[in-house]
Amino acid sequence: MRLLFILVCMCCLLPGRGSCQDGARNKGNAFAFNLSYAYQLPAADLSQRFGASNNVGMGFEYITDGSDFIFGLQTGFLFGNEVKTDVLVGLRTQEGYIIGNDRVVADIQLRQRGFYIGGMAGKLLPLSVKEPRSGLRFTVGAGLLQHKIRIQDDSQRPVAALADEYKKGYDRLSNGLAFNGFLGYQMLSLDGRINFFVGVEAIYGATRNRRSFNFDTRSTDTRQYNDVLLGLRAGWIVPFYVGKSAREIYY
Numbered sequence: 001m002r003l004l005f006i007l008v009c010m011c012c013l014l015p016g017r018g019s020c021q022d023g024a025r026n027k028g029n030a031f032a033f034n035l036s037y038a039y040q041l042p043a044a045d046l047s048q049r050f051g052a053s054n055n056v057g058m059g060f061e062y063i064t065d066g067s068d069f070i071f072g073l074q075t076g077f078l079f080g081n082e083v084k085t086d087v088l089v090g091l092r093t094q095e096g097y098i099i100g101n102d103r104v105v106a107d108i109q110l111r112q113r114g115f116y117i118g119g120m121a122g123k124l125l126p127l128s129v130k131e132p133r134s135g136l137r138f139t140v141g142a143g144l145l146q147h148k149i150r151i152q153d154d155s156q157r158p159v160a161a162l163a164d165e166y167k168k169g170y171d172r173l174s175n176g177l178a179f180n181g182f183l184g185y186q187m188l189s190l191d192g193r194i195n196f197f198v199g200v201e202a203i204y205g206a207t208r209n210r211r212s213f214n215f216d217t218r219s220t221d222t223r224q225y226n227d228v229l230l231g232l233r234a235g236w237i238v239p240f241y242v243g244k245s246a247r248e249i250y251y
Contacts, residue, residue, distance in 0.1 A: 036235025118143015
């Protein structure tokens with residue numbers, strides 16, 4: 001979040017790179033970089049494993065002039081603190097503790113980690129003639145969704161059963177083909193200074209456990225899971241406009 005705040009401040013302070021005769025600086029085709037954040041809730045099979053998660057995303061887009069089609073690549077890093085499946089139950093004492101190598105209770109935490117990466121296409125539907133590059137933003141995409149249970153060690157108290165080579169038997173690493181959809185509002189201001197988007201997002205992934213054996217269940221998991229993430233995403237856009245004619249630009 002600190003990085004997003006710094007980027008927003010820099011973009012607001014940057015001077016204009018040129019102005020058009022009508023005062024607009026957002027004309028022409030555009031290459032755009034965006035940095036965003038989403039708060040997401042799991043649904044379907046994913047809700048049995050994790051709770052709410054955070055998603056920090058980045059994207060690179062090409063926005064056409066006039067028709068306002070959007071093409072790009074996007075990625076997001078998933079992280080959360082609520083893991084509903086206790087994969088370490090077999091290592092716990094009757095009181096629920098995990099004992100370290102020195103026979104003292106170790107502080108072992110379970111976390112959610114993952115990512116989504118893929119391509120996307122969409123369109124901007126302007127709501128006003130005065131703001132032709134601001135309006136409803138709709139995109140769809142496809143890519144890869146991956147998630148796992150991160151076993152966070154106690155730095156002061158190692159546990160032999162949770163050495164790096166054994167964690168793979170507990171982490172439920174899963175991935176698969178995924179689809180992404182977004183609907184919201186986008187603004188590319190006429191003076192080129194305020195550029196953002198906000199809206200609702202949905203990700204569906206048909207995932208499978210990629211580990212050959214789960215230590216806690218002592219079995220192989222070959223099932224396909226239907227994983228869904230629903231959330232609200234907001235982001236800042238840094239556009240670079242190209243294709244303006246020399247007659248339209250003042251320096």
